[in-house]
Amino acid sequence: GGRKEGEELPYTGDGEVINSECEGLSINGLSVEEAKAKVVAHLETKGAGSLKTNYKLRDWLFSRQRYWGEPFPIVFGNDGKPIPVPTDQLPVTLPEVESYEPSGTTEGPLSTVQNWVQTTLPDGSGPARRETNTMPQWAGSCWYYLRFLDPGNVGAPIDPEVEKYWMPVDLYLGGAEHAVLHLLYARFWHKVLYDCGVVHTKEPFQRLVNQGLILGPIEHTRFLDPETGDAISAQEVKEEAANTFV
Incomplete structure (x- = not known):
């Protein structure tokens, strides 16, 4: 200064x-x-x-006890050992349900859908039970930039030729808080995908710009009833003529 x-x-x-x-x-x-x-x-x-060098990588609890989220492709046999679902039996999709409220137990909502939970071992040799936890929102956000390039592909995460044409991303625009959150996790996933031969670049993003914070004043706008002064809902605004509000 x-x-x-x-x-x-x-x-x-x-x-x-x-x-x-x-x-x-x-x-x-x-x-x-x-x-x-x-x-x-x-x-x-x-x-x-x-x-x-300290990258500040934090412990990451990669499971949620809620309905929405990608199911883990894992089943458990009678001995309780986890068994990965084979590639030819993927994807594991969420069941159609009428309610996805909490189960009332220590397990997530999927545990109540018994016709989905109860399945067979991948080799068909006996009964099995599906993992009922789901992945957090981070799962999709860690590789969405790849899937957006080839969203209709049902046989692979992304076509290799499409990936080679578009990747890496030219510019990553995000707040500084991304450095130890989404940006770090997405890079971690990308490096795993590189080791697996899914992508051809070691890094997903060529350039990073932290745009900073907007420091200007914030204007708050509310619709008010001219007679009572009460706030009016957006639905009421939609249904009534605009000139009846001030």
């Missing part, structure tokens, strides 16, 4: 470090990056620390 001599606008670049010295170490006069490097080198020399 502050102004440099001869400039009218505040200086917004990186300044020089000042008042930063102790016994055996001074970083005065250095840029921030130079100062960081010198501090790390000093700590490494003394055996007191080292340079480490």
Whole structure:
């Protein structure tokens, strides 16, 4: 911050470090990056620390006890061991239900749909029970940018030629909070898909722009009844003539 001599606008670049010295170490006069490097080198020399990159990847509970969401393609035999549903039996789809309210137990709503839950082992050798938890909204958002390119494909996530033509994404526009949420998880999924040979790029997005926050004033608008001053619902606005409201 502050102004440099001869400039009218505040200086917004990186300044020089000042008042930063102790016994055996001074970083005065250095840029921030130079100062960081010198501090790390000093700590490494003394055996007191080292340079480490922390991606802040948080624990991720990847299941939800609710109806909507992608079903996990997992079944359990009588011995309780999880068994993945084979590729030729995918996708596992949600059952059509009249109610998807909570089950009232520790299991999700799907546990009440017995004609869906009760199934057979993939090899047909005995009975099995489907996993009743579903995936969170993150599941779809981690690879939607690929599926949007080929949404009608029923045999694969995306056609290889379509993927090669369109990918990678030219520009990712999102808030800084995406850095340790959607952006990080989408990249993680993409790298797994790369290892599986589904995509041809190691990174899904070529360029990232954090657009920042809108700091201008917010205008609040409400429809009010001219006689009572009560708020009027959007449905009432739709059904009545616009000139009856103020």
